[in-house]
Amino acid sequence: MPYKDKEIEKMYFTISEVAKQFNVAASLIRFWETEFEILKPKKTTKGNRLYTKKDIENFRLVYHLVKEKGFTLDGAKKKLKEGNTKSVDTQSEIISHLKNIKSFLKTMHDEL
DSSP states (O other): OOOOOOOOOOOOBOHHHHHHHHTOOHHHHHHHHHHOTTOOOEEOTTOOEEBOHHHHHHHHHHHIIIIISOOOHHHHHHHHHHTOOHHHHHHHHHHHHHHHHHHHHHHHHHHO
Protein backbone atom coordinates (compact mmCIF):
# COMPACT_ATOMS: atom_id res chain seq x y z
CA MET A 1 0.00 0.00 0.00
CA PRO A 2 1.63 3.28 -1.08
CA TYR A 3 2.09 6.02 1.48
CA LYS A 4 -0.21 8.98 0.93
CA ASP A 5 0.90 12.36 2.15
CA LYS A 6 -1.77 14.10 4.09
CA GLU A 7 -2.12 17.69 3.18
CA ILE A 8 -0.24 19.64 5.81
CA GLU A 9 -2.26 22.49 7.14
CA LYS A 10 -0.37 25.65 8.02
CA MET A 11 -0.61 26.47 11.73
CA TYR A 12 1.00 29.92 11.82
CA PHE A 13 1.04 32.87 9.45
CA THR A 14 3.38 35.85 9.34
CA ILE A 15 2.21 39.45 9.59
CA SER A 16 2.98 39.97 5.90
CA GLU A 17 0.78 37.00 4.96
CA VAL A 18 -2.09 38.37 7.05
CA ALA A 19 -1.59 41.87 5.63
CA LYS A 20 -1.67 40.49 2.09
CA GLN A 21 -4.80 38.45 2.81
CA PHE A 22 -6.67 41.60 3.91
CA ASN A 23 -4.89 44.00 1.55
CA VAL A 24 -3.76 46.22 4.42
CA ALA A 25 -0.40 47.46 5.64
CA ALA A 26 1.38 45.48 8.34
CA SER A 27 1.52 48.71 10.35
CA LEU A 28 -2.29 48.73 10.56
CA ILE A 29 -2.24 45.22 12.01
CA ARG A 30 0.37 46.21 14.58
CA PHE A 31 -1.65 49.34 15.47
CA TRP A 32 -4.89 47.40 15.89
CA GLU A 33 -3.04 44.96 18.18
CA THR A 34 -2.48 47.89 20.56
CA GLU A 35 -6.14 48.91 20.32
CA PHE A 36 -8.00 45.58 20.52
CA GLU A 37 -7.49 43.04 23.29
CA ILE A 38 -8.56 40.12 21.08
CA LEU A 39 -5.61 40.70 18.74
CA LYS A 40 -2.71 39.04 20.54
CA PRO A 41 -0.58 36.90 18.22
CA LYS A 42 2.24 34.76 19.51
CA LYS A 43 5.71 36.24 19.17
CA THR A 44 8.98 34.47 18.52
CA THR A 45 12.05 35.19 20.64
CA LYS A 46 13.05 37.67 17.93
CA GLY A 47 9.69 39.43 18.24
CA ASN A 48 8.21 38.19 14.95
CA ARG A 49 4.45 37.77 15.12
CA LEU A 50 2.89 34.39 14.39
CA TYR A 51 -0.86 34.35 13.73
CA THR A 52 -3.05 31.30 14.20
CA LYS A 53 -6.30 30.80 12.31
CA LYS A 54 -8.13 32.03 15.43
CA ASP A 55 -5.98 35.20 15.42
CA ILE A 56 -6.88 35.75 11.78
CA GLU A 57 -10.58 35.24 12.53
CA ASN A 58 -10.31 37.83 15.32
CA PHE A 59 -8.60 40.21 12.91
CA ARG A 60 -11.31 39.52 10.33
CA LEU A 61 -13.91 40.48 12.92
CA VAL A 62 -12.19 43.79 13.71
CA TYR A 63 -11.62 44.42 10.00
CA HIS A 64 -15.30 43.79 9.28
CA LEU A 65 -16.45 46.19 11.99
CA VAL A 66 -14.02 48.99 11.17
CA LYS A 67 -13.45 48.76 7.41
CA GLU A 68 -16.68 47.21 6.13
CA LYS A 69 -19.28 48.40 8.64
CA GLY A 70 -17.65 51.80 9.26
CA PHE A 71 -17.39 51.58 13.04
CA THR A 72 -14.98 53.90 14.82
CA LEU A 73 -12.30 52.16 16.85
CA ASP A 74 -14.19 52.98 20.05
CA GLY A 75 -17.45 51.76 18.50
CA ALA A 76 -15.83 48.51 17.43
CA LYS A 77 -14.34 48.03 20.92
CA LYS A 78 -17.77 48.59 22.45
CA LYS A 79 -19.38 46.10 20.05
CA LEU A 80 -16.75 43.50 20.89
CA LYS A 81 -17.19 44.07 24.64
CA GLU A 82 -20.95 43.50 24.28
CA GLY A 83 -19.99 39.98 23.36
CA ASN A 84 -22.68 39.69 20.70
CA THR A 85 -20.22 39.01 17.90
CA LYS A 86 -21.98 35.92 16.58
CA SER A 87 -24.15 37.98 14.23
CA VAL A 88 -21.10 40.03 13.22
CA ASP A 89 -19.17 36.79 12.54
CA THR A 90 -22.03 35.53 10.39
CA GLN A 91 -22.22 38.80 8.46
CA SER A 92 -18.46 38.77 7.97
CA GLU A 93 -18.58 35.20 6.65
CA ILE A 94 -21.41 36.07 4.27
CA ILE A 95 -19.51 39.08 2.96
CA SER A 96 -16.40 36.95 2.49
CA HIS A 97 -18.36 34.31 0.56
CA LEU A 98 -20.02 36.95 -1.60
CA LYS A 99 -16.65 38.49 -2.41
CA ASN A 100 -15.36 35.06 -3.46
CA ILE A 101 -18.43 34.55 -5.67
CA LYS A 102 -17.99 38.01 -7.19
CA SER A 103 -14.34 37.29 -7.95
CA PHE A 104 -15.25 33.94 -9.51
CA LEU A 105 -17.97 35.52 -11.65
CA LYS A 106 -15.64 38.30 -12.76
CA THR A 107 -13.04 35.71 -13.78
CA MET A 108 -15.68 33.77 -15.71
CA HIS A 109 -16.88 36.95 -17.41
CA ASP A 110 -13.33 37.91 -18.41
CA GLU A 111 -12.74 34.43 -19.87
CA LEU A 112 -15.86 34.68 -22.02
